[in-house]
Amino acid sequence: MRNRFGALTTVAVGAALVAAIASPPVALAHVELESSTPADGATLTEAPAEVRLVFSGELSPDGTALTVTDESGATVGGGELDLEIAERNEVAGAVEIAESGSYRVAWSAASLDGHVEEGVLTFTVELESDSESPDTAVGADDGRNALVILGLALLLVGLGLGRRRWFSEVDRA
Numbered sequence: 001m002r003n004r005f006g007a008l009t010t011v012a013v014g015a016a017l018v019a020a021i022a023s024p025p026v027a028l029a030h031v032e033l034e035s036s037t038p039a040d041g042a043t044l045t046e047a048p049a050e051v052r053l054v055f056s057g058e059l060s061p062d063g064t065a066l067t068v069t070d071e072s073g074a075t076v077g078g079g080e081l082d083l084e085i086a087e088r089n090e091v092a093g094a095v096e097i098a099e100s101g102s103y104r105v106a107w108s109a110a111s112l113d114g115h116v117e118e119g120v121l122t123f124t125v126e127l128e129s130d131s132e133s134p135d136t137a138v139g140a141d142d143g144r145n146a147l148v149i150l151g152l153a154l155l156l157v158g159l160g161l162g163r164r165r166w167f168s169e170v171d172r173a
Contacts, residue, residue: 031057031089031111033119040121047097047125051077055109058088063110066091071101100127 037052038044051068061081068077079093091107103125108118 030113030115030117031055031059031109032117033107033109033121036105036121038123041123043124043126045126045128047127048095048123050092050094051079051105052082052090052092053105053107053109055089055091058112059091060110060112060114063108063116064091066093066105066107068093068095069104069106070097071103076103097125100125 032055033053034056035054037050038048051066053066059081061083064081066079067075070076076097077093077095079091081088082090082092091109095103097103101124103123105121105123106118107120108116110116
């Protein structure tokens with residue numbers, strides 16, 4: 001009986017080894033965020049049209065997403081796994097940013113083994129149009145142009161009258 005049990009154990013262990021070697025590898029490594037556009041902590045002078053995150057490995061569409069919010073917590077964009085990328089390691093989404101401020105990107109990335117990583121990054125937008133005040137904008141007119149024109153007109157009229165008077169005195173003499 002011992003030999004029979006030993007033989008069955010040997011066969012079972014051998015079958016388990018063959019199954020382990022023959023089966024496809026399971027992704028046990030968790031994914032990590034490698035880069036983002038815009039970069040974490042960046043200050044931009046133009047609003048981005050899209051936010052894109054690149055991860056270290058292939059992602060599962062289930063549990064992978066991003067949400068972009070403004071300072072008040074209002075959602076200005078969102079995204080999901082970009083299935084157009086062969087590596088399936090990028091999450092992207094459109095954003096609509098109309099004013100300067102700080103923006104927060106909250107993301108979750110599900111690796112193929114089911115483990116979900118989460119994180120937050122931020123960026124700031126400082127639109128140039130917000131920095132110009134009406135007083136300093138090119139072409140601003142607060143009534144000074146009209147005063148200059150009026151002053152020049154009065155000066156010309158005064159010079160014309162003075163010239164006329166001067167010539168009339170010269171003719172009398």
